[in-house]
Amino acid sequence: MKIIRWLPDTFVLLILAAVLLASLLPVAGQAAQWFGYFTQAAIALLFFMHGAKLSAQQVRAGLGQWRLHLAVFACTFALFPLLGWLLRPVFSAVVGQELTLGLLFLCALPSTVQSSIAFTAMAGGNVAAAVCSAATSSLLGVFVTPLLVVLMFGVHGDFALGPAVLQVALQLLLPFALGQWARRWIGAWVQRHRSWLKQVDNSSILLVVYGSFSAAVVGGIWQRVDAWHLALLLVLCVMLLALVFAITLGLGQLCGFAWEDRKTLFFCGSKKSLTTGIPLANVLFPAVSVGLMILPTMLFHQIQLLACAYVARRWGHAGSQSQAH
Structure with missing residues (x-):
């Protein structure tokens, strides 16, 4: 029984299968473009359904939890860069200067949005607060990440803020707002079919995993x-994520957050966005160095999805059992 307990569950195995499939049969060219559109549509549907699921009172409560949002932003834009800066000598000694800069760039990125919310929902956390924190983190990253990069290693670039902000608003915030508007007609149906919404959460994560890793393979x-250096980089990413996991759990307890809010802090404050990182890297760094610069983010992105999927499923299962009793 103990061996079975520590085996990965079905969803974690599906994520590993998506990584393997992307390594063997990556989507590329015109197909990758259409796959990206499909993934964006799935993410928009996810936000629409969450908008229809959450009541206006829940959304207002999520917006009003400023202490939780500040904790998430502090982990994303202060804790991560501080850890990166303090560990810079270790990074440099283990993987060299180029990959060290990539790790520092990783630490400066905003949190993911769709996976943060999906994992928070899966674990039974505060979804309304997760929507507000994750979306705001993505918007702040458009402004804050270039500044952090300049502060950490003096790279300059001309970054188009307007299109990035517009993309976040159209793909994430607009579907959520439309879901809130449509709640009066479909809210009851969504509540009755919450298991279907869970499948939308899971499917959107699998699509992101396959699409992002396909791009990495291509x-x-x-x-x-x-x-050898890839293995060392993998170990450093695991260590960094484990350290942030421990700090976010401790910070949530120190701040006296409810268990649902501590889950939100854990998932929103511990992850980094590959989808934001790639275009930012293309703007901030010379073309010849972009590949190595985003490699740590590519690895960290996959590790965080696997780790968070495991934790979210365990917490969600534990919550379901406690409610049953």
């Missing part, structure tokens, strides 16, 4: 560094 992720 970009030559396996040719950019040798196997």
Whole structure:
């Protein structure tokens, strides 16, 4: 029984299968473009359904939890960069200067949006607060990440803020607002079919995993560094994520947050966005160095999805059992 307990569940195995499929059969070219559109549509549907599920009172309560939002932003834009700066000598000694800069760039990125919310929902956390924190983090990242990059290693670039802000608003906030508007007609149906919404959560994460890792494979992720340095980089990413996991759990308890809010802080404050990182890297760094610069983010992104999927499923299962009793 103990061996079975520690085996990964079905969803974690599906994520591993998506990574393997992307490595063997990555989507590329015109197909990748259409797959990206499909993924964006799935994410928009996810936000629409969450907007229809949450009552206006829940949304207002989520917006009003300023202490929780400040804790998430502090973890994303202060804790991560501080850890990166303090660990810089270790990073440099283990994987060299180029990959160290990539790790620092990773630490400066905003949190993910769709997976943060999906994992929070899966774990039984405060979804309304997660929507507000994750979406705001993504918007802040458009402004804050370039500043952090400049502060940490003096890179400059001309970044188009307007299109990035517009993309976040159209893809995430607008569907959520439309879901809130449509709640009067479909809210009861969504409540009755919450298991279907859970499948939308899971499916959107799998699509993001396959799409992002396909892009990494097509970009030559396996040719950019040798196997030894890739393994060392993987270990550093795991250590960094484990450290942030521990700090976010401790911070949530120290701040006296409810268990649902501590789950939100854990999932929103511990992750970094690959979808934001790639375009930012293309603007901030020379073309010849973009590949190595985003490699740590590519690895960290996959590790965080696997780890958070495992934790979210365990917490969600524990919550379901406690409600049953």
